[in-house]
Amino acid sequence: MKSEVQPEQQNVPAVAAQQVGATRSINDYAESAARYVTTGQRGAANTQRAYAGDWQRFTLWCQEHGRHSLPADVPTLAAFVTALADAGKKVATIQRHCASISKAHQLARLPTPTDDRQFKELMEGISREKGVRQKQAPAFTLAYFKRALHSIDAARPDGLRDRALLLLGLAGAFRRDELASIDIGHLHFDEDGLVVDLLHSKTNQKGEAEEKAIFFSPDRRSCPVRAVKDWLHLLEQHGRTEGPLFLSFHKGQRLSRRRLSTFSLNEIVQLRLGAQYTAHSLRASFVTIAKLNGADDSEVMNQTKHKTTDMIRRYTRLDNIRQHNAAQKLGL
Known part of the structure; x- marks a missing residue:
């Protein structure tokens, strides 16, 4: 995000004569306090990146049309979102742009044009006309997943890595950034299986203690x-006993020291499972498969770390007309 939307230093009340402890006055805490406030305002790293791209698109559009981006008036914002809608952008994309513009104004301590009543009516009209159904990552069946898994050559180093990545991703219902950020030190094995420390997540941005339990499977070929x-045994053979769990490879199956990026992780899922799937399909499939096997929402949420059952219903992919259908229970 451009410098014009960076928050100004926060004013922290100071009492020059008052001392905190033996050496520090309240003034000494101002810089740290300002940093904490700024961190809280900005939100998660992924959100920052998305907002930065959307804000840049808006500022460029304003430059092209001779309008001010900060502060932006309602007619400017209305023209911008109308241009997005006419260009075929999805409602979710338009709403995200509005959120980034609103955040930029909040950080600059300026009124946000997204609060205007007439602008909200415009957005309501766009939503009604274009629809708000979001394209979701498809889920796979367990049988399909196992067939794809068994086709991976585990004699190759990248095959060994990809099997571990897919199985851990599914069994742990990980988001792609969570899966990519796992370190070897986050893994704790015992006789029941594996516990993974989850330091940060979309719903846990404060770093509160969270864990995910991974269990042994009777079938070794599909045991996460x-x-x-x-x-880990292969990593240890290469002297890697700490640092990132999932690493990229150089050409010729030579292990690198680079953490696998979320983009590469997504490519691996598509390579192994098919181009129609994404890394998010691992998480969506966990929810769907678990629900079809009788898991209740609280059990699912214990692993996915969702905060509401509404999100579980949204994640459940029951697209097959014969799945989870009450017509089977009529007793005819």
């Missing part, structure tokens, strides 16, 4: 705990 252990 054993797959992770196999991958």
Whole structure:
């Protein structure tokens, strides 16, 4: 995000004569306090990146049309979102642009044009005309997943890594950034399986203690705990006993020291499972498969770390007309 939207230093009340402890006055805490406030306002790293791109698009559009981006008036914002809608952008994309513009104004301590009543009516009209249904990552069946898993050559280092990545991603219902950010030190094995420390997540931006439990599977070929252990054994052979769990490879199957990016992680899922799937399909499939096997919402939420059952219903992909259908229970 451009410098014009960076928040100004916060004013922290100071009492020059008052001392905190033996050496520091309240003034000494101003810089740290301002940093904490700024961190709270900005939000998660992924959100910052998305907002930065949307804000840049808006500022460029304003420059092209001779309008001010900060502060932006309602007619300017209305023209911008109308241009997005006419260009075929999805409602969710338009709403995200509005959120980034609103955030920029909040950080600059300026009134946000998105609060205007007439602008909200415009957005309501766009939503009604274009519809608000979001394209969601498709879920796969467990049978399909196992067939794809068994086709991976585990004799190759990247095959060993990809098996561990797919199994851990599914069994742990991880978001892609969570999966990519796992370090070896976050893994704790015991006789029941594996516990993964989850330091940060979309719903846990404050770093509160969260864990995910991964269990042994009777079938070794589809056991996430054993797959992770196999991958760790290979890492240990290369002297990697700490740092990122999932690493990229140089050409020729030479292990690098670079953490696997979320983009590469997504490519691996599509390579192994098919181009129609994404890394988010691992999480969506966990919810769908678990629900079809009788798990209740609280059990699912214990692993996904969702905060509401509404999100569980949204994540459940029951697209097959014969799945989870009450017509089977009529007793005819």
